[in-house]
C-alpha cells in the first residue's frame with residue numbers, strides 16, 4: 139500500500155468540503171476520483187499533496203504519517219502532482235522545463251535531473267520536441283510536458299488534476315494508455331480526478347471512487363461504482 143487516508147476532514151468556514159474520507163491506494167494502482175462539481179475532489183487532492191492540512195484525520199504515505207509535512211517534503215518522498223492547466227516557463231526549452239522540475243521537486247542534481255528529464259520526455263513521446271521552446275507547444279503537448287515534469291522526479295505516486303480535460307478522444311486514449319503503462323511497467327500509482335462524462339477514462343481505471351458533498355458515496359471497479367444506485371441518483375438528480 140502506498141497511501142492511506144484515515145477519516146480526513148477539511149472545513150472552509152462552516153462547509154465540510156471533505157467530510158470524513160478514508161481511502162487506501164495500492165502500489166501500481168490507477169484510481170479515478172469522480173463526482174459532481176463541488177463534491178470535494180480537488181480539496182481531497184490538496185490534502186494528499188499537502189497544500190491543505192486536514193482539520194481532522196491523518197494521511198500516511200508508505201506507512202509514514204505525512205499529515206504535517208509541507209508539499210515539497212512530500213514531493214521528495216515520492217509524490218508528484220500534475221496540474222490541469224500547466225504553466226511551463228515559455229522561454230525555456232521543453233527539456234529545460236522538465237530539468238527544472240526534477241531539480242526542484244525531485245531534489246536531483248543537475249546531471250541526474252537531465253538524465254531523468256530525457257527519459258521522461260521519451261516516455262511520454264516528446265523526445266523530438268525537447269529543444270523547442272515550451273511556449274510553442276500545442277495544448278496536448280503541454281499536458282504531456284506536465285506529465286513528463288512530474289515523472290522526472292521519479293515519483294511513486296502521481297496526483298493528477300483533471301489533466302485530460304479538453305483533449306480529443308484519441309489523445310485521451312493515449313494518455314490513459316500511458317498511465318496504465320506507468321503502473322504496469324514501473325509500479326507507479328496514480329490518483330486522477332476525472333470529469334464524470336469522461337467515461338472512457340473511468341472505465342480504464344483499476345478502481346473508481348465517487349464523491350458527493352465531501353463524502354465517498356461509492357467505490358469499486360468502474361462498472362460497479364458507476365452503476366451504484368446512489369451514484370445514478372446523484373447525477374440524475376442534478
Ligand code: ADP
Nearest residue numbers: 150153155173174175176177178179180181182
Ligand atoms: P471539486 O473539485 O469536486 O469540484 P472542490 O474540492 O473544489 O470540489 O470544492 C469542494 C467545496 O469546497 C465546494 O463547495 C467549494 O466551493 C469549496 N471550496 C473549495 N476550496 C475552497 C476555499 N479555498 N475556500 C472556501 N471554499 C472552498
